[in-house]
Amino acid sequence: xxxxxxxxxxxxxxxxxxxxxxxxxxxxxxxxxxxxxxxxxxxxxxxxxxxxxxxxxxxxxxxxxxxxxxxxxxxxxxxxxxxxxxxxxxxxxxxxxxxxxxxxxxxxxxxxxxxxxxxxxxxxxxxxxxxxxxxxxxxxxxxxxxxxxxxxxxxxxxxxxxxxxxxxxxxxxxxxxxxxxxxxxxxxxxxxxxxxxxxxxxxxxxxxxxxxxxxxxxxxxxxxxxxxxxxxxxxxxxxxxxxxxxxxxxxxxxxxxxxxxxxxxxxxxxxxxxxxxxxxxxxxxxxxxxxxxxxxxxxxxxxxxxxxxxxxxxxxxxxxxxxxxxxxxxxxxxxxxxxxxxxxxxxxxxxxxxxxxxxxxxxxxxxxxxxxxxxxxxxxxxxxxxxxxxxxxxxxxxxxxxxxxxxxxxxxxxxxxxxxxxxxxxxxxxxxxxxxxxxxxxxxxxxxxxxxxxxxxxxxxxxxxxxxxxxxxxxxxxxxxxxxxxxxxxxxxxxxxxxxxxxxxxxxxxxxxxxxxxxxxxxxxxxxxxxxxxxxxxxxxxxxxxxxxxxxxxxxxxxxxxxxx
Amino acid sequence: xxxxxxxxxxxxxxxxxxxxxxxxxxxxxxxxxxxxxxxxxxxxxxxxxxxxxxxxxxxxxxxxxxxxxxxxxxxxxxxxxxxxxxxxxxxxxxxxxxxxxxxxxxxxxxxxxxxxxxxxxxxxxxxxxxxxxxxxxxxxxxxxxxxxxxxxxxxxxxxxxxxxxxxxxxxxxxxxxxxxxxxxxxxxxxxxxxxxxxxxxxxxxxxxxxxxxxxxxxxxxxxxxxxxxxxxxxxxxxxxxxxxxxxxxxxxxxxxxxxxxxxxxxxxxxxxxxxxxxxxxxxxxxxxxxxxxxxxxxxxxxxxxxxxxxxxxxxxxxxxxxxxxxxxxxxxxxxxx
Numbered sequence: 001x002x003x004x005x006x007x008x009x010x011x012x013x014x015x016x017x018x019x020x021x022x023x024x025x026x027x028x029x030x031x032x033x034x035x036x037x038x039x040x041x042x043x044x045x046x047x048x049x050x051x052x053x054x055x056x057x058x059x060x061x062x063x064x065x066x067x068x069x070x071x072x073x074x075x076x077x078x079x080x081x082x083x084x085x086x087x088x089x090x091x092x093x094x095x096x097x098x099x100x101x102x103x104x105x106x107x108x109x110x111x112x113x114x115x116x117x118x119x120x121x122x123x124x125x126x127x128x129x130x131x132x133x134x135x136x137x138x139x140x141x142x143x144x145x146x147x148x149x150x151x152x153x154x155x156x157x158x159x160x161x162x163x164x165x166x167x168x169x170x171x172x173x174x175x176x177x178x179x180x181x182x183x184x185x186x187x188x189x190x191x192x193x194x195x196x197x198x199x200x201x202x203x204x205x206x207x208x209x210x211x212x213x214x215x216x217x218x219x220x221x222x223x224x225x226x227x228x229x230x231x232x233x234x235x236x237x238x239x240x241x242x243x244x245x246x247x248x249x250x251x252x253x254x255x256x257x258x259x260x261x262x263x264x265x266x267x268x269x270x271x272x273x274x275x276x277x278x279x280x281x282x283x284x285x286x287x288x289x290x291x292x293x294x295x296x297x298x299x300x301x302x303x304x305x306x307x308x309x310x311x312x313x314x315x316x317x318x319x320x321x322x323x324x325x326x327x328x329x330x331x332x333x334x335x336x337x338x339x340x341x342x343x344x345x346x347x348x349x350x351x352x353x354x355x356x357x358x359x360x361x362x363x364x365x366x367x368x369x370x371x372x373x374x375x376x377x378x379x380x381x382x383x384x385x386x387x388x389x390x391x392x393x394x395x396x397x398x399x400x401x402x403x404x405x406x407x408x409x410x411x412x413x414x415x416x417x418x419x420x421x422x423x424x425x426x427x428x429x430x431x432x433x434x435x436x437x438x439x440x441x442x443x444x445x446x447x448x449x450x451x452x453x454x455x456x457x458x459x460x461x462x463x464x465x466x467x468x469x470x471x472x473x474x475x476x477x478x479x480x481x482x483x484x485x486x487x488x489x490x491x492x493x494x495x496x497x498x499x500x501x502x503x504x505x506x507x508x509x510x511x512x513x514x515x516x517x518x519x520x521x522x523x524x525x526x527x528x529x530x531x532x533x534x535x536x537x538x539x540x541x542x543x544x545x546x547x548x549x550x551x552x553x554x555x556x557x558x559x560x561x562x563x564x565x
Numbered sequence: 566x567x568x569x570x571x572x573x574x575x576x577x578x579x580x581x582x583x584x585x586x587x588x589x590x591x592x593x594x595x596x597x598x599x600x601x602x603x604x605x606x607x608x609x610x611x612x613x614x615x616x617x618x619x620x621x622x623x624x625x626x627x628x629x630x631x632x633x634x635x636x637x638x639x640x641x642x643x644x645x646x647x648x649x650x651x652x653x654x655x656x657x658x659x660x661x662x663x664x665x666x667x668x669x670x671x672x673x674x675x676x677x678x679x680x681x682x683x684x685x686x687x688x689x690x691x692x693x694x695x696x697x698x699x700x701x702x703x704x705x706x707x708x709x710x711x712x713x714x715x716x717x718x719x720x721x722x723x724x725x726x727x728x729x730x731x732x733x734x735x736x737x738x739x740x741x742x743x744x745x746x747x748x749x750x751x752x753x754x755x756x757x758x759x760x761x762x763x764x765x766x767x768x769x770x771x772x773x774x775x776x777x778x779x780x781x782x783x784x785x786x787x788x789x790x791x792x793x794x795x796x797x798x799x800x801x802x803x804x805x806x807x808x809x810x811x812x813x814x815x816x817x818x819x820x821x822x823x824x825x826x827x828x829x830x831x832x833x834x835x836x837x838x839x840x841x842x843x844x845x846x847x848x849x850x851x852x853x854x855x856x857x858x859x860x861x862x863x864x865x866x867x868x869x870x871x872x873x874x875x876x877x878x879x880x881x882x883x884x885x886x887x888x889x890x891x892x893x894x895x896x897x898x899x900x901x902x
Contacts, residue, residue: 076605076651083605083649168617173609239651254742255652255660256853257734279733282848282857285716286732289724295731415864442598445866449600452608452615465608478609485608 071301079216096216133201207469342400405434599866645869663748684789792824
């Protein structure tokens with residue numbers, strides 16, 4: 001074979017793979033690959049050189065628009081049946097007006113704050129309680145309209161609240177908490193007056209209804225138009241459509257990519273930013289690059305670990321504010337070994353709280369030392385006595401009958417760095433007292449389903465709970481009294497009795513305040529949770545974006561306040 | 566005619582395959598623990614109301630009943646509605662399919678147009694510097710994770726040097742998508758003579774397509790090299806040479822055709838795999854494609870969305886392989902159906 005080839009090579013030109021590489025080779029044959037590479041590069045090069053100039057021109061023209069890099073897409077847009085996740089809730093807050101909303105406060109920590117227990121009228125211009133506090137009449141603002149020109153009057157308000165009861169979602173449960181169990185308790189007196197009839201006086205009414213899922217005013221014309229016999233409240237339609245009454249209307253929604261809000265010309269409050277353009281940017285690093293490069297004005301969902309370095313960037317305004325969200329690890333107090341109070345207390349002594357605050361929260365947020373978070377009236381951290389003390393923890397564990405510790409499993413959700421890091425510090429702390437913890441990561445649907453069914457024995461989520469009504473008894477009512485949310489089956493008879501006795505009493509009633517303190521003492525001592533922290537809310541904006549207002553109750557932004565220079 | 570029969574039979578065979586797939590995914594999604602209702606209803610809602618919601622989504626019915634209902638819907642072209650977003654699954658899949666299809670096709674075109682010639686060249690110049698370069702490129706493509714290369718290239722090309730457009734997904738939102746015809750922005754913008762949209766769509770796609778294409782170039786290139794070496798060393802090639810055929814003709818007309826068969830198989834495998842969406846590249850470049858959609862849907866146990874996606878992915882795989890087999894028919898005279 002080889003002989004033959006050798007002989008043959010005398011009478012023919014060597015094949016291309018046999019010749020040494022020549023200049024001609026490179027030019028002609030190399031062009032097959034090289035040419036494509038170069039052409040590809042040139043094509044790319046010319047294409048990417050052009051849009052930057054065009055982009056800049058377009059950006060200048062569009063400077064009246066606020067650009068927001070968001071971390072996810074919107075889901076179900078029906079204000080009453082929405083799951084009120086951070087992305088959708090933020091938008092629905094800006095699309096729907098409500099009868100009463102939060103009054104503005106002053107400036108605090110470099111950000112403007114909204115109140116959480118003081119209210120102002122939005123659709124309502126005022127209200128009047130009856131003498132016995134069992135009736136309230138709202139006066140509906142005169143001359144206000146939906147974007148299609150139909151009036152927002154008492155009938156529209158009644159229609160929207162009726163729908164809240166009809167769809168039987170979150171809002172109706174919040175109304176029933178204050179005694180409004182049926183839509184017949186709400187009636188229209190005339191075009192501008194709506195009356196609520198309550199079975200007993202309550203201090204919780206405004207706080208329970210001051211969000212879109214409590215009392216969003218929807219355009220009745222649009223709801224009626226899309227109602228069908230099978231779906232009389234048009235829930236199917238409103239999953240992807242809107243019937244706005246608020247500062248903005250949803251101009252377009254390119255599902256998966258982004259959406260645009262445009263100022264509602266008929267809205268009666270000032271709207272400083274006319275257009276807000278949202279882009280879904282799932283990667284946190286990219287959101288940071290975009291805001292640093294000035295391509296977007298606001299980046300949402302910025303990881304806590306990046307806050308210290310972003311704060312050094314003079315082009316940015318970084319706001320990291322403590323929230324009232326309670327992040328706790330829960331025990332099922334009916335399951336062994338967590339049914340033993342000494343075991344729970346031992347665990348609370350073995351958590352490296354300071355390390356978690358530094359390593360996981362990077363010095364932001366607040367360490368939680370009571371079931372009621374700092375920022376809620378009558379929250380008191382003085383009953384806390386669990387500073388990290390491994391010797392004390394070990395002694396308690398021995399006293400509880402577990403001198404050699406035990407093995408257990410901590411359930412968390414996948415995908416959140418905050419949860420995974422916190423769980424890992426819990427694991428390391430408990431290892432020091434002989435408790436071996438395996439961390440069990442679950443998809444969010446599985447985790448939540450198990451939480452609802454009260455099947456976690458030991459679990460943690462950094463987004464455990466935020467009480468939308470900033471009232472200490474509202475908070476304790478849901479987490480320590482109602483069957484829905486006592487996930488760890490901890491039910492203390494004294495706490496239950498006190499909650500039910502005082503929940504609707506005025507906030508400043510001395511008896512109520514004393515009860516709230518007493519309950520905190522009992523719960524901290526019983527240790528049904530590992531009280532961990534109140535994570536911060538982070539907003540990163542370009543330095544030319546001004547007037548961010550922080551709403552501690554729901555953490556949603558009100559884009560109408562923003563100005564851009 | 567025979568080919569038509571063959572293709573028709575294969576398409577008919579798709580039906581039992583898909584039915585089997587729907588059954589398996591339906592069973593699997595329900596075995597995995599997780600309840601979408603808890604997630605969408607939120608904490609305050611009572612157990613009674615949750616039961617009502619479960620009833621509305623038929624989740625309280627026995628498995629076989631739900632399955633029959635689902636298949637009945639499928640037969641009527643109804644893939645259902647996403648429990649979480651409320652969007653119709655068919656609508657969402659078709660939107661996301663065009664995004665993934667456009668990105669994948671561009672990426673694959675890039676990797677085939679660069680990988681195949683580079684592989685052939687490496688075979689022709691065995692153990693030369695060309696071979697060395699192609700090997701290094703191949704290894705780099707396979708071993709550098711895309712989330713790293715994607716982010717680094719973004720950092721350099723977009724943030725530092727400003728030569729790439731911002732990672733806003735398929736098109737600059739200021740330009741907006743072109744008029745919908747095929748759903749592929751590059752194609753639609755050409756069809757409507759919308760050069761501004763073409764420009765924006767191209768400047769959005771080239772970087773993610775490069776990152777994705779680079780990551781799958783190695784197998785294509787290596788197979789092309791291997792196939793070419795085998796074809797050049799094969800007895801027919803020797804015979805051709807003995808008969809005095811021109812080397813360029815031997816390579817381009819005879820060896821290339823033989824070398825292309827395994828390359829096509831590899832391209833089809835890679836294509837089928839990519840059409841399922843690449844979660845990482847889509848996440849980094851905010852590309853609203855399949856990968857991200859199904860990833861989120863699995864996390865929230867959004868049954869109709871997951872089922873719809875798997876049905877779609879299976880169909881794509883079967884179609885891609887059918888096309889591959891038809892191409893084989895054209896290229897390889899030994900293959901007869």
